[in-house]
Amino acid sequence: MATPPLPKRIIKETERLIADAVPGINAKPHEENLRYFDVDITGPEQSPFEGGVFKLELFLPEEYPMSPPKVRFLTKIYHPNIDKLGRICLDILKDKWSPALQIRTVLLSIQALLSAPNPDDPLANDVAQHWKDNEQEAIAKAREWTQTYAERKMSKIGI
Amino acid sequence: MAKVPRNFKLLEELEKGEKGIGDGTCSYGLSNGEDIFMSDWNGTIIGPPGTIHENRIYSLKLYCDDNYPNNPPIVHFISRINLPCVNQHSGKVESSRLSCLSQWKSSNSLEDILVDLRREMANAVNKKLPQPPEGSTF
Numbered sequence: 001m002a003t004p005p006l007p008k009r010i011i012k013e014t015e016r017l018i019a020d021a022v023p024g025i026n027a028k029p030h031e032e033n034l035r036y037f038d039v040d041i042t043g044p045e046q047s048p049f050e051g052g053v054f055k056l057e058l059f060l061p062e063e064y065p066m067s068p069p070k071v072r073f074l075t076k077i078y079h080p081n082i083d084k085l086g087r088i089c090l091d092i093l094k095d096k097w098s099p100a101l102q103i104r105t106v107l108l109s110i111q112a113l114l115s116a117p118n119p120d121d122p123l124a125n126d127v128a129q130h131w132k133d134n135e136q137e138a139i140a141k142a143r144e145w146t147q148t149y150a151e152r153k154m155s156k157i158g159i
Numbered sequence: 160m161a162k163v164p165r166n167f168k169l170l171e172e173l174e175k176g177e178k179g180i181g182d183g184t185c186s187y188g189l190s191n192g193e194d195i196f197m198s199d200w201n202g203t204i205i206g207p208p209g210t211i212h213e214n215r216i217y218s219l220k221l222y223c224d225d226n227y228p229n230n231p232p233i234v235h236f237i238s239r240i241n242l243p244c245v246n247q248h249s250g251k252v253e254s255s256r257l258s259c260l261s262q263w264k265s266s267n268s269l270e271d272i273l274v275d276l277r278r279e280m281a282n283a284v285n286k287k288l289p290q291p292p293e294g295s296t297f
Contacts, residue, residue, distance in 0.1 A: 004160075036164045062161040070167050074195060084193045087170070 006034050010060060013103050025107045027058065035060040039071075039107060043150065044115040048142035049077070052150030056086070056110070058103065068097035069106055076149040078142040080119040080128035088113070089123035165227050169197040172268050185273035187221070198223055200232070200269060204277050210286035212240075215293055219276075221269055231263035234272055239291040242279055250297030252276065 014034070017027045024042035029035070039056040043049030055074040061067050071093065073086035081089040092101055092109055122128030130138040163171070176187045184207070190199035202219035206212025218237040224230055234252040236245055244256035252272075254260040259267060259275035279285055 030164075033162050033164060035161050057164070057166060059164055059167045060161070061163070070170070072166070072170070076195070085170070085173075085197070086195060 007064075009065060010035065017103060022104060022108060022111075024111060027103065027107060035064075037103070041107065041111055041114070043146060044111060047115045048139045049079075049114045049146050049150070051152070052146035053152045054114075054150050058106075060103070065099040065101075068093050068101075069103060071106060071110065076145060078127060078138070078145040079114070080117050080122045080124055080131045081113055083123045087123060089121060165223075165225070166197065168228055169223060172270070173197065175268075175270070180270050181274070185270065185277055187269050187273060190220070202234075202269065202273050204273055204280070207277055207281040207286075210281050211288065211290050212280045212286070215290075218296075219273070221272070223269075228265040228267065231260045231267070232269065232272065234260070234276075235297070237296055239295040239297055240280075241288050241290050242276075242285055244276075244279060248297075 014029055024044070026040040027037045028039075029037050037058040039058050041054045041056060043052040043054065052075075054077060056071055057074055058069050058071045060069050071088060073082055073088065075086075077086075083089075088110060090109060090113060092098075092106065117131060119128040119131035127138070130141070172187075173189060180186065184205045185203070187200055187202040189197060190201050200221040200223065202221055204217045204219065206215040206217065216238070217240060220235050220237060221232040222234075223232045231254065236250040236252065239250070241247070244253050245251070246253055252260065254263075257272075257275060257279065259272050
């Protein structure tokens with residue numbers, strides 16, 4: 001079955017993502033499926049995710065840009081808006097999606113979500129409750145998970 | 160059509176399964192809700208009425224490898240059942256003997272397999288086959 005040509009919009013967005021990369025965000029399409037991206041997001045400074053690099057996967061469905069991209073975390077993360085399977089609760093990935101948004105804006109919004117967890121609109125209920133009951137302790141746990149699952153081992157790769 | 164990657168197809172199937180499929184006679188879900196690769200699944204089939212399977216509940220396990228949905232899942236019955244497509248020692252569903260698996264297409268789903276197996280149970284040739292005691296397992 002022949003793969004239909006990639007829409008011009010997706011080609012342009014991909015080129016710009018690579019040529020004019022956003023600091024702390026890396027997105028690269030799979031060679032055999034140009035709608036499917038491997039994404040790395042660096043944990044924002046001053047957040048419990050600082051020092052971590054989080055892997056995500058992103059897919060542009062057939063209906064894109066009329067439908068939003070599908071994105072999820074592959075790296076385990078302790079965050080009230082991200083569930084155990086890495087699914088993300090973010091309005092622009094659902095009802096607030098607009099075709100004027102792009103892959104870039106989606107990834108920036110996810111990076112911003114790491115800086116500003118929102119326990120009032122939770123996806124992971126137990127994590128959100130923890131955040132509300134004892135924010136300091138929840139943040140400490142998020143930091144611990146970052147070290148355990150997402151830390152870039154700089155010394156080991158000699159940077 | 161855009162080719163949906165394995166993980167996003169399985170996420171779609173998971174969401175559909177969580178909402179409940181069809182009339183509820185077949186259902187499935189992740190074995191481990193924290194398994195980020197979504198490889199192991201549980202399935203349930205309620206025996207079709209008017210057959211020897213009526214009122215029986217069958218448990219199955221389904222395994223989706225890295226190449227799913229290009230490769231079909233590997234399917235086992237946990238509950239003992241006597242059906243021509245099921246290996247009587249291991250409970251494995253023999254791919255060559257179930258049309259949904261032997262003619263697998265990447266657009267097929269876990270639901271299709273369960274529905275096809277339930278159809279096999281109700282098949283005129285199979286619906287009166289003697290069955291092992293209810294509740295026994297492979």
